[in-house]
Amino acid sequence: MSLPATALTRSYTHELPHLTGERVLLQGWVHALRKLGGVSFLILRDGWGTAQIIVENEAQLAPLQEGNLMPESVISIEGEVRATPQAPGGVEIGDPTITVLTPIAEPLPVVISKREINAALPTLLDHAVVANRHPARRALFRLGAGVMAAFRSHLNERGFTEIQTPKLVASATESGANVFGVDYFGRRAYLAQSPQFYKQVMVGVFERVFEVGPVFRAEPHDTIRHINEYVSLDVEFGFIEDHFTVMSLLRDILAGIFNHLQEQYAPEVALTTATLPHVPATIPYIHFSEAQELIFARHGVDVRGEPDLSPQDERWLGEWARQEYGSDFLFVTGYPMQKRPFYTHPDPARPTYSNSFDLLFRGIELVTGGQRLHRYDDYLEALARAGQSPEPFAAYLEAFRYGMPPHGGFAIGMERLLMQLTGAPNVRLTTLFPRDLTRLTP
């Protein structure tokens, strides 16, 4: 079907406040149709917003009524833009001529014209193809686009180069267990659990690199904060002092991201009821061992000696940072070496602890990062200590064999950022099309 012949070029819903008095052509979806006495209000949704069309003459609705058309029918409307203070956005369209482009005669599997989607999580996810058209949900994913754009823009300004590294790899990066296997022309390949090895290698080329891309974790967990494929915002750079250089860059990038959302995405923030955090000039930090002491002192739970923090520990530390520093963010530094991957740089003063960090955002780990080993001999030693042969890592190790500076980096989980930003109860709600233990579609 081709578009209707008209003398008008298309206008968009967000332009209407500037077009009062003019006759315009709009195109989009029938978002809702409400009758109030003799008057009908048709809400048209296009890619950027909605517009209210007032239909005072029943005959004007005929193109929709003839086929008993349902919401999500695709239509064109010509009409007059009228300033109407009580209408959303201060304008509405009067005297409409409606043309149907794609008629829909079936009711939707989930209703998307109410303020919230009234459906159980599995239903919403089963019908994400339609549910993601809901204005609040698409605003959420537009915030995601804003996060990616701001991330790149602030890194480009600092001399970072964007890379796209292979996702089909010959060996596991983070640990051998949680990796998806792929049949690769009769051989075994794996899906990259992170771009870790490649981003380090690329520090040898560009010094400062970043990547935005999918990562794959075959973790058999069913939690509210894990999915098996997510978007990772990765950074790596050379000539650092230690992990504090990395934390300082991370702080600035986060400030850049949230400022960008505040300045450019006010309508999306409002629609999603996201609460933008203030990023302190210096984000508070606490050493891993002190964090465990603090939890013991404040909550009477003795986690000292544990090699990692539990979700409950992270929540407690998040509360403490909020009370003590008024901060939504807290760095926990110096995680024990035993739980960190082999490329982690030890703390020179206390070698059982590492020059690594997690960043908690509202009590959940959002970012992991740190300083990496950079000397070839240190890698050989670390692999030997871990009982691993260097052979599968030969290509990666070549970077260190032929000269790497002190370097480090971090990885931000995009969907988790959106989860914490909007207070969503489950990361599946902030993922376009989530993948988990049981879900591979849509």
Next chain:
Amino acid sequence: MSLPATALTRSYTHELPHLTGERVLLQGWVHALRKLGGVSFLILRDGWGTAQIIVENEAQLAPLQEGNLMPESVISIEGEVRATPQAPGGVEIGDPTITVLTPIAEPLPVVISKREINAALPTLLDHAVVANRHPARRALFRLGAGVMAAFRSHLNERGFTEIQTPKLVASATESGANVFGVDYFGRRAYLAQSPQFYKQVMVGVFERVFEVGPVFRAEPHDTIRHINEYVSLDVEFGFIEDHFTVMSLLRDILAGIFNHLQEQYAPEVALTTATLPHVPATIPYIHFSEAQELIFARHGVDVRGEPDLSPQDERWLGEWARQEYGSDFLFVTGYPMQKRPFYTHPDPARPTYSNSFDLLFRGIELVTGGQRLHRYDDYLEALARAGQSPEPFAAYLEAFRYGMPPHGGFAIGMERLLMQLTGAPNVRLTTLFPRDLTRLTP
């Protein structure tokens, strides 16, 4: 190892022309060391360029000579910036103090300090970790970053939203054959051959979307222009007239990309000897059937009736476009439906041909695109005609079941764009870490 204590903050090689007369701190890699009589020329490479350091006093080289250090050792240099017209960039560093950060005592597996890498393709690819440090190679990949940045920037300006869609999928998209299988928690999953289904679905959400990400093709071909994982620049948008609307947008995006490279990447263009094309205001186009007639008329080879163009056909058509229109680009439109995927929109006037196109760039297919079906019933019919059950496509089909406008899009192959831009003889040379039938590392 921590960085040396110094009163100076670091300068970068590309800043040196603005710092003549000053004492600076540089950090980077020993790119080369050449002795000329009593004087040595040390070339330092940092992430952005190189600097020539003149060493007139042999003792100043002691830190490098003590360990017989080799190229790619990582060093710091303090020295004085001197205007020297005969030096590259018009400046050099004199009176240097050298500190070694990471000593390298082994010779490199490939020499990267000459104008070209003198190594066979497999050797170069085996050692891509080091070879990609070569100034011309890293300039190439920085051009790639520029292509991605310009692509996004021009689409953002036109109201497009960036998406990141799942790469782990439940069914093949393009054809059942050339897809990688994944063990997904005991089930069978596949790697997405393209974001095709998801980008179409997302037209229902945002109307205009783009994605930059990896795609996976299990094609068992060993050719100079195929790899099994590549970066795809994908676009999809709604409310089009037909495939010509899509071709018009593509033309503007390509013009935007090449203008951006010309304006912002002159040094990289020079280092790679890339030849930037002129993008005509209207790119010439020829219908598939006319293209076959033309080949018969010009070359006496009768390919009429073939359902697709061969690489030789594409080269001939590319030559013709250059001779006839002075254009590096040629659209071939209307490919036969039988070779296009089931979602392809037929030409309403000649339904055995499609509303699709390929864009040839210097005689090689660079972009594929077209108009898609948008009515649910048309999808059911197309699948039935292809002998396929709609069941595996249920989630995808939901988009059309609940209202989609006429829409279309295209996908640009990033590595192939770089190949044609630089005249590289093999797409593996313009891929950061290529994946092919036999190669999974580095």
